[in-house]
Amino acid sequence: MEELAVAAETVGYQPLSLNIKTWAEEDRPREKLLLKGKAALSDAELIAILIGSGTPKLTAVDVGKIILAAVGNDLNELAKLSVKDLTKHPGIGEAKAISIVSALELGRRRKETVAAAKTRITCSTDIYNYIKPQLLDLPHEEFWVILLNRANVVMRKESISIGGVAGTVADPKIIFKKALEQLASSIILVHNHPSGNIKPSAADIALTKKMKEAGQFLDLPILDHIIFTDNDYYSFADEGVL
Known part of the structure; x- marks a missing residue:
């Protein structure tokens, strides 16, 4: 007692x-x-x-x-x-x-159910709010992609990998395979930082550059890469580094 x-x-x-x-x-x-x-x-x-x-x-x-x-x-x-x-x-x-x-x-x-209705992405805030049900409160890193049609309407979102506290692996071959299977017109990359730090790492920057170059070759542009935290986010597109 x-x-x-x-x-x-x-x-x-x-x-x-x-x-x-x-x-x-x-x-x-x-x-x-x-x-x-x-x-x-x-x-x-x-x-x-x-x-x-x-x-x-x-x-x-x-x-x-x-x-x-x-x-x-x-x-x-x-x-x-x-x-x-x-x-x-x-x-x-x-x-x-x-x-x-x-x-x-x-x-x-x-x-997540509320967000499941057809969503048109017009800005980075739309991306953040759309993916929030999947990434909010997670103690580990996850990497997701959002596949869009030509009208920038979400076709589907896909989990690519689940990692640890400090990182996760995103294989470009898997990402583009999923996009091609769905006949997507463009791709948005999203991963979370459980630490709350929105600053991209060197690995984040390198992956984004690699994905952008591959997307141009395949006519599957990468529209943005969002680093998600529970209270804020970083957009490569908004920062002009995509």
């Missing part, structure tokens, strides 16, 4: 001593959702519904507050946590951690 109290104190939160069942009905997370609607619930209350129960010393809402406090009350940071990360918190076993991870993944997929 002492360990639970210590865990709560480490994030600066003093838990309530009351069990949720003793609260007024309109203050219990499930009942509150039914009475007042989902928008009335705090993030901690929504987490409480997901995990269902707390511990002998902490209500489910208490546990939700502790989890949020540990990530600075930032849901984007919470989405980066693994099942293993979540089980380090008091009252969170594997099953509860899986529930939280699953709910956040559904949120990510909802964004």
Whole structure:
């Protein structure tokens, strides 16, 4: 029991001593959702519904507050946590951690579904917003291509490679093979930097130059290369280096 109290104190939160069942009905997370609607619930209350129960010393809402406090009350940071990360918190076993991870993944997929409608690319911001559901919150690097028709409407997006924290491999032969198979008219390159640094590396610059030259030969122009981070991006086209 002492360990639970210590865990709560480490994030600066003093838990309530009351069990949720003793609260007024309109203050219990499930009942509150039914009475007042989902928008009335705090993030901690929504987490409480997901995990269902707390511990002998902490209500489910208490546990939700502790989890949020540990990530600075930032849901984007919470989405980066693994099942293993979540089980380090008091009252969170594997099953509860899986529930939280699953709910956040559904949120990510909802964004992806919205972006799935036919999208016309007119600027680098369009690219960033279109690929965001795939690259947001990733702890490792991934390389994607976006294939466009002659009207700059997205035909499809393709994952090329998944790497580690510091890099990933992008094979030009694979990229152009996918583009030719789909009869694409142009290509956009995208990869993420989990570090948050948008500055292109020497390898990024070399690959972009190589892809541009090959694209000119195959009549498959590279329209842009975007370096994606959770809060910003770098566009080779906008910077005039493509």
